[in-house]
Amino acid sequence: MAGIVRIGVSLGKALLSAFDGLCRKRGYTNRSEAIRDLIRNELVRTEWTEDNRTTVGALCIVYEHDRREISKRLTHVQHEHRSLVISTLHVHLDEHNCLEVLILRGKAKNLRAFSDGLISTKGVKHGDLVMATTGAALE
Ligand code: NI
Ligand code: NI
Numbered sequence: 001m002a003g004i005v006r007i008g009v010s011l012g013k014a015l016l017s018a019f020d021g022l023c024r025k026r027g028y029t030n031r032s033e034a035i036r037d038l039i040r041n042e043l044v045r046t047e048w049t050e051d052n053r054t055t056v057g058a059l060c061i062v063y064e065h066d067r068r069e070i071s072k073r074l075t076h077v078q079h080e081h082r083s084l085v086i087s088t089l090h091v092h093l094d095e096h097n098c099l100e101v102l103i104l105r106g107k108a109k110n111l112r113a114f115s116d117g118l119i120s121t122k123g124v125k126h127g128d129l130v131m132a133t134t135g136a137a138l139e
Contacts, residue, residue: 061118
């Protein structure tokens with residue numbers, strides 16, 4: 001990290017003690033790293049509110065592969081949006097259930113719409129989009 005600047009932050013005792021408790025629970029060895037992570041999280045959240053920003057995310061879905069051609073449908077949708085899908089990981093969880101993790105890159109609004117489409121597909125039991133970042137705007 002080039003050009004580190006030290007800043008002073010004023011906090012109430014109760015808030016600071018709660019924050020220190022949180023830091024311990026999460027395994028931070030110093031407050032500075034915890035504060036940096038909090039700031040970065042907010043910046044990533046903001047990145048996702050700006051629809052036209054290019055960002056990355058990971059979509060996790062669980063479905064029963066032998067239910068009404070769902071595998072076919074999910075693969076078809078992914079091919080249609082192949083410019084958004086960087087990589088996929090498929091795990092056969094048991095006889096019926098599959099887990100798929102899709103790494104996505106594109107405009108925030110497109111990633112959200114694509115993910116919503118897959119998650120709401122009939123037969124998808126669970127789905128969640130983890131909003132990440134290209135990191136370009138973060139130090
Ligand atoms: Ni394919
Ligand atoms: Ni499978």
